[in-house]
Every structure is written in C-alpha cells, then in structure tokens.
Amino acid sequence: MKRVAVVGASLAGVRAAQELRAQGYDAGIVLIGEEPHLPYDRPPLSKAFLAGTASPASLELLDAGDLASLALDFRLGVRATALEPSNRRVLLSDGGSVHADGVVIATGGRARTLPGFEGAHTLRTLDDAVALRSSLVPGVRVAIVGAGFIGAEVASTCRSLGLDVVVLEALAAPLAPVLGPSLAAVCARLHRDHGTDLRCGVAVAGMDAAGVHLADGSLVPADVVVTGVGMTPATDWLAGSGLKVGDGVHTDAGLVTSLPSVVAVGDVARYHAGGTGRRHEHWTNASEQAPVAVANLLAGRTTRTYEPSGYVWSDQYSGTLQLAGHPRPDDTLSYVDGDPASSSFVAAFQRDGETVGVFALNNAKLFNRLRRQALRRPATV
Amino acid sequence: MIRACTVDELPPGESVRIPGAPAVAVFHTEAGELYAIDDTCTHQDASLADGWLEGCFVECPLHAALFDLRTGVPTCLPAKEPVRTYPVLVDDGVVYVQGVAGEDAA
Ligand SMILES: Cc1cc2nc3c(=O)[nH]c(=O)nc-3n(C[C@H](O)[C@H](O)[C@H](O)COP(=O)(O)OP(=O)(O)OC[C@H]3O[C@@H](n4cnc5c(N)ncnc54)[C@H](O)[C@@H]3O)c2cc1C
Numbered sequence: 154m155k156r157v158a159v160v161g162a163s164l165a166g167v168r169a170a171q172e173l174r175a176q177g178y179d180a181g182i183v184l185i186g187e188e189p190h191l192p193y194d195r196p197p198l199s200k201a202f203l204a205g206t207a208s209p210a211s212l213e214l215l216d217a218g219d220l221a222s223l224a225l226d227f228r229l230g231v232r233a234t235a236l237e238p239s240n241r242r243v244l245l246s247d248g249g250s251v252h253a254d255g256v257v258i259a260t261g262g263r264a265r266t267l268p269g270f271e272g273a274h275t276l277r278t279l280d281d282a283v284a285l286r287s288s289l290v291p292g293v294r295v296a297i298v299g300a301g302f303i304g305a306e307v308a309s310t311c312r313s314l315g316l317d318v319v320v321l322e323a324l325a326a327p328l329a330p331v332l333g334p335s336l337a338a339v340c341a342r343l344h345r346d347h348g349t350d351l352r353c354g355v356a357v358a359g360m361d362a363a364g365v366h367l368a369d370g371s372l373v374p375a376d377v378v379v380t381g382v383g384m385t386p387a388t389d390w391l392a393g394s395g396l397k398v399g400d401g402v403h404t405d406a407g408l409v410t411s412l413p414s415v416v417a418v419g420d421v422a423r424y425h426a427g428g429t430g431r432r433h434e435h436w437t438n439a440s441e442q443a444p445v446a447v448a449n450l451l452a453g454r455t456t457r458t459y460e461p462s463g464y465v466w467s468d469q470y471s472g473t474l475q476l477a478g479h480p481r482p483d484d485t486l487s488y489v490d491g492d493p494a495s496s497s498f499v500a501a502f503q504r505d506g507e508t509v510g511v512f513a514l515n516n517a518k519l520f521n522r523l524r525r526q527a528l529r530r531p532a533t534v
Numbered sequence: 535m536i537r538a539c540t541v542d543e544l545p546p547g548e549s550v551r552i553p554g555a556p557a558v559a560v561f562h563t564e565a566g567e568l569y570a571i572d573d574t575c576t577h578q579d580a581s582l583a584d585g586w587l588e589g590c591f592v593e594c595p596l597h598a599a600l601f602d603l604r605t606g607v608p609t610c611l612p613a614k615e616p617v618r619t620y621p622v623l624v625d626d627g628v629v630y631v632q633g634v635a636g637e638d639a640a
C-alpha cells in the first residue's frame with residue numbers, strides 16, 4: 154500500500170494512524186478531518202474543559218514529537234463527501250480528492266438533536282463546548298434533557314459552577330437500561346446529593362426563551378438548554394459507496410467492511426460478531442479497535458478479531474464511575490465492597506453463576522483487580 | 535531521601551503510595567525490581583499505586599495509560615507527559631526513595 158486515507162481526525166483516526174506506524178507501515182497517511190482543529194480528546198469537554206480548568210492545548214491528542222514522528226498529511230477543515238472504491242478515491246468538500254489504496258473510516262458521530270429544540274446546546278465538539286461554556290455565566294438556570302453519561306456530566310459541571318440545574322429524563326431512572334435498577338438509583342442519588350433537580354419519567358415537548366415545555370403542558374424555566382440525547386453515526390458520506398451502513402458502518406468481527414481495503418473504527422464501527430451487530434460509543438473502544446483494524450487492513454484480510462473490554466468511565470460530581478464487561482440490566486448484582494449508599498463501592502454483575510460485569514464508584518484499585526480476575530481481560534503489554 | 539516501607543511490607547507484585555508533595559508510588563515487580571515514580575498520573579489525578587502492575591509497566595487505574603517504570607514515559611494515550619522517576623535504595627531491609635522534593639538541602 155502506498156497511501157492510506159484515514160477519514161475522521163479524532164481519537165479513532167489518530168489511534169489508527171499511530172497503529173499503522175507501530176505495525177511498520179511507512180508510506181503515506183492522509184488524515185482527513187472536518188473540524189479545523191488538530192485532533193483533540195473529547196471526554197474533558199463535559200468535565201474539566203467545560204468547568205474552565207483545562208485548556209484547549211491540554212486536549213490535544215498529539216504533541217509536537219508525535220506529529221513529527223507520525224508524518225501525517227493532514228487535511229483539516231475538509232469533509233469527505235464520498236468514497237469511490239472503484240477509483241480508490243475519497244472525494245473532499247473542497248473539490249479535491251485523495252487517491253488511497255486503503256481507507257480507515259473513523260468518522261464517529263454527531264450529536265442527535267430533538268425536534269422543537271432549535272437553539273438548544275449539544276455537546277460533541279470543541280466548538281460546542283466553547284459555545285456552551287460561554288453561556289454558563291453566573292445566575293443562569295440550566296435545563297438538561299437526558300440523564301445519560303453526557304447529560305449527567307454536564308449537570309455535574311454546571312453544579313460545580315454554582316448554577317441551578319434541572320435534568321429531564323424520559324426513563325424511570327438514569328442509565329437504567331445500561332446499569333440496571335439499583336445502580337441507576339445510585340446515579341439518581343448522586344444528582345440529588347449535589348443539588349441537581351432530577352426529574353425522571355418526563356416527556357419534553359419543546360423549548361422557547363422561557364424554558365423547556367413538557368408534554369403535560371408545564372414549563373421548566375431555563376436560560377440555557379442542553380440536549381444530551383445520544384449521537385448518530387456519521388455515515389452519510391458513504392452513500393453510493395456500496396458499503397453497508399445502517400446505525401454505523403457494517404464490518405465483520407475484525408472491523409473489515411465488505412471491501413478488504415476498507416476498515417472502520419471507533420464510534421462509527423458496527424461490527425458483527427456471533428450473529429449480532431454491535432457498536433460502542435466509548436473512549437477505550439475507539440482506542441482498542443485501532444490495532445485490530447489496522448492489522449487486518451495491512452494483511453488484506455481478517456486475521457484478528459475484536460474483543461471488546463466494555464470499559465467505560467464517567468466522572469459525575471464527587472464520583473468516578475467505572476464499568477467493564479457486558480452486563481444486562483436483569484443480571485444479578487452483588488456488592489463486593491461497600492454498598493449502594495456508600496461513597497465508594499464495587500459491585501459485580503452475575504449471570505448463570507458467572508461474573509459478566511464489574512462496576513465501581515470511587516474504587517479504582519479493586520475495580521481493576523476484579524475486572525482482570527473475573528473478566529479475564531488479556532494483558533495489554 | 536525518604537523511608538518508604540520495609541521490604542517485607544512490599545512483596546513482589548505490590549505497590550505502595552507514600553503521601554507527600556509530591557506523593558510517590560513504589561513498585562516491587564514480579565521480577566524483584568523496585569521502582570519509584572510520582573504517584574499522580576499526568577493525565578488526570580489517579581493514584582498510580584492503585585494501578586495494575588505488569589512487568590515493569592504500570593497501567594493507570596482510570597484510563598489505562600501505561601507508564602514505563604524505568605523511564606516514567608507513558609507508552610500510550612491518554613497520558614502524554616512522563617511521570618518523574620526516583621532512585622530506590624534498600625538498606626537493612628528498609629526501602630528508601632531518593633531525590634523526592636524536600637531533601638534537596640542534604
Ligand atoms: C462530551 C463527551 C464526553 C465523553 N466522555 C467520555 C468518558 O468519560 N468516557 C468514555 O469512555 N467516553 C467518553 N466519550 C466518548 C468518546 O469521546 C468517544 O467514544 C470517542 O471520541 C470516539 O472517537 P471516534 O474517533 O470514533 O469519533 P469522534 O470522536 O466522533 O470523531 C469523529 C471525527 O470525524 C470527523 N468527521 C465526521 N464525518 C466526517 C467526514 N465526512 N469527513 C471528515 N471528517 C469527518 C468529525 O468531525 C470528528 O472529528 C465522551 C464523548 C463526548 C462527546
């Protein structure tokens with residue numbers, strides 16, 4: 154291969170470029186990114202960066218040394234508009250195109266928006282975070298739609314800035330479909346303990362200058378409205394490529410698409426393993442998929458398959474939440490250390506007598522020990 | 535130089551956090567080597583003494599950046615800056631860490 158085009162210049166794209174070099178590929182790498190910024194990390198956007206304690210420079214994924222050693226041909230501020238496999242070309246929004254023998258699709262996703270919520274903030278990009286940050290001036294009342302990871306983190310950061318926060322959640326408890334009822338109750342407690350007005354089982358209808366209107370006709374007064382209702386995989390540019398897309402780019406268990414010269418990584422990759430398609434929207438997944446996808450791209454066929462660790466973290470209020478494995482909400486939960494009322498605990502999800510997941514609040518050491526032992530995660534070295 | 539612990543208190547595969555400014559983490563690898571580094575991960579504020587020890591690398595307990603105990607250099611994201619390393623000395627069954635701030639005058 155003489156040239157690889159990596160489309161999407163965020164975590165998954167950067168990790169793919171690093172892996173190409175680490176696995177001995179020494180020809181051209183073109184890194185195409187729609188955002189004008191050098192690759193940066195997203196998790197701090199809802200945490201330290203939004204709070205104003207982390208600088209934009211601290212978010213950068215590559216330092217000057219990495220930039221020099223990776224020798225990437227950056228095309229930033231340009232969108233890939235089409236993939237033409239027959240010509241081996243990626244077309245660009247500036248009218249140009251890139252000829253590439255291999256393509257890594259790493260286009261992640263865009264924040265979902267809600268009808269009737271024009272003018273609400275979303276939080277996916279650095280520019281989104283800058284805009285939201287500038288509206289969080291003292292005294293504003295914040296309403297957040299959605300109590301998932303991002304909604305909860307934004308609520309937490311807004312509280313740390315001393316703002317009044319209401320969180321409106323459609324489910325009966327935050328994150329219940331992921332964590333199950335008892336841990337969802339813990340998440341609800343974190344909100345309450347820190348003065349956030351969490352309202353569950355609420356249907357929103359729309360917003361205007363007065364605030365958020367609910368389906369029951371009532372108004373939640375707010376000056377700043379944030380919607381945190383998930384993301385949509387960025388696959389629009391692949392229409393007409395012949396690749397199968399639908400809630401992400403479809404790949405085999407090794408992240409290879411129907412074309413051996415095209416792989417997908419990160420939030421956009423919908424890989425098929427054991428008959429089902431799965432997609433993850435977490436940092437560690439984007440990072441860990443890169444070595445597998447790149448190995449298969451360089452081999453020209455699927456030689457390795459991806460084993461997700463299911464690792465996710467979230468920082469909410471005074472707590473660091475950590476989850477690993479693939480629990481279901483109906484698994485049996487047992488507390489290995491502490492209990493749901495404590496400020497630090499570790500819990501294990503069990504199914505048919507086997508540990509299938511580990512969750513911790515502020516107990517990283519025991520969490521990692523259990524995750525290694527119980528989930529037999531292969532060593533990273 | 536600060537006294538960390540006795541050798542008996544730190545069996546192979548274990549680590550200990552020595553509070554201070556900065557806090558220091560001392561590791562005893564399965565191979566029997568002793569290493570000391572700054573305890574606080576350069577990415578956020580995790581305690582590396584809580585991390586997973588694998589050979590002469592420690593994996594940060596929060597986001598899995600891997601630090602080489604010999605050099606303090608992270609070998610993968612999300613950490614980018616190295617942690618400081620300190621020489622370790624064993625005398626009469628006691629583990630000491632050299633060069634930790636505060637003992638410069640000596
Ligand atoms: C605010 C926030 C906080 C988060 N916090 C956590 C956390 O605490 N823990 C955790 O595990 N995960 C967290 N995540 C998730 C994590 O950041 C994502 O899983 C990760 O960023 C995925 O990386 P990616 O490269 O696959 O996709 P993305 O980061 O979405 O990057 C895709 C890139 O591709 C670009 N792009 C899209 N289409 C095109 C195109 N056609 N042409 C060119 N470029 C294109 C986009 O502009 C974007 O820069 C958080 C995410 C957000 C938004």
Ligand code: FES
Pocket residue numbers: 575576577578579580594595596597598599611612613
């Ligand atoms: S705090 Fe250590 S890797 Fe993030």
